Amino acid sequence: MRHIVAAAAADQTWLQKHSNLFTALGTLLAGALIIFFIDRFLVRRATKLAGLVTGDKGLSRDTATRLRFARRAIEAVIAVIVIAIALSEFDSLDRVGRTILASSAITAAVVGFAARQTLANAIAGILLAVVQPIRIGDLVTFEGETGTVEDVGLTYTWLRTGADARLLVPNERLAGGIIRNDSIRSPTVAIEVSVWIAPDADEASALDALRALDGIRARIADATHEGVRLLIMGEPGPPSERLAREADLRATALGALRGVGVR
Numbered sequence: 001m002r003h004i005v006a007a008a009a010a011d012q013t014w015l016q017k018h019s020n021l022f023t024a025l026g027t028l029l030a031g032a033l034i035i036f037f038i039d040r041f042l043v044r045r046a047t048k049l050a051g052l053v054t055g056d057k058g059l060s061r062d063t064a065t066r067l068r069f070a071r072r073a074i075e076a077v078i079a080v081i082v083i084a085i086a087l088s089e090f091d092s093l094d095r096v097g098r099t100i101l102a103s104s105a106i107t108a109a110v111v112g113f114a115a116r117q118t119l120a121n122a123i124a125g126i127l128l129a130v131v132q133p134i135r136i137g138d139l140v141t142f143e144g145e146t147g148t149v150e151d152v153g154l155t156y157t158w159l160r161t162g163a164d165a166r167l168l169v170p171n172e173r174l175a176g177g178i179i180r181n182d183s184i185r186s187p188t189v190a191i192e193v194s195v196w197i198a199p200d201a202d203e204a205s206a207l208d209a210l211r212a213l214d215g216i217r218a219r220i221a222d223a224t225h226e227g228v229r230l231l232i233m234g235e236p237g238p239p240s241e242r243l244a245r246e247a248d249l250r251a252t253a254l255g256a257l258r259g260v261g262v263r
Contacts (some may be wrong), residue, residue: 031082069129
């Protein structure tokens with residue numbers, strides 16, 4: 001009987017000793033479930049509202065971009081709160097926290113300096129989600145790279161290039177840079193390419209050969225000691241076809257120039 005009582009007391013002591021660990025794990029699990037259900041609710045609610053407004057045409061690019069950013073921002077805030085509650089169950093961490101808070105000015109300065117880039121990217125992400133110079137599905141050109149916007153995250157924006165490569169652009173650079181967006185405010189985009197010819201080439205013959213092609217306009221855009229740049233413009237087309245059409249236009253132009261002996 002004494003052994004049974006002692007074992008029960010030992011079990012109770014072990015549970016009491018590790019109660020904060022179980023509480024912390026339960027808090028993390030509850031937080032994960034809250035994030036999951038809130039995410040599902042936001043997606044279903046937005047899809048339902050979009051169906052009522054647009055007649056079951058799905059979410060627009062504007063709405064999809066804002067919704068995805070809002071979901072991630074809400075999930076990040078909930079995750080931070082849940083982790084803070086879970087860590088508060090441990091007395092040792094509380095003591096560490098009080099020690100850190102005692103020197104809050106130094107801590108804030110150090111953390112702010114170390115996280116400047118991350119915070120700048122997050123703030124820029126909020127700006128991109130609100131102003132929306134780019135949206136999910138847009139064809140954009142940034143710093144010489146052209147691709148389709150796949151995702152606008154809290155700190156990075158994903159671009160898919162024509163070669164099916166992925167570019168991760170920091171939101172701070174994206175918000176402060178010059179972006180060419182071929183999918184906004186217009187259903188079509190201009191198709192134009194540049195072709196260089198030798199400085200001593202016959203530019204008049206080159207222009208005549210290019211202008212003889214159907215639906216193509218050409219003009220001299222620049223002239224340097226290295227050569228003459230010809231700007232060739234084709235018929236406008238959908239943004240999704242811009243890269244393919246530009247490649248075809250460039251090949252056609254080069255073929256026409258070679259046909260008249262212009263290099």
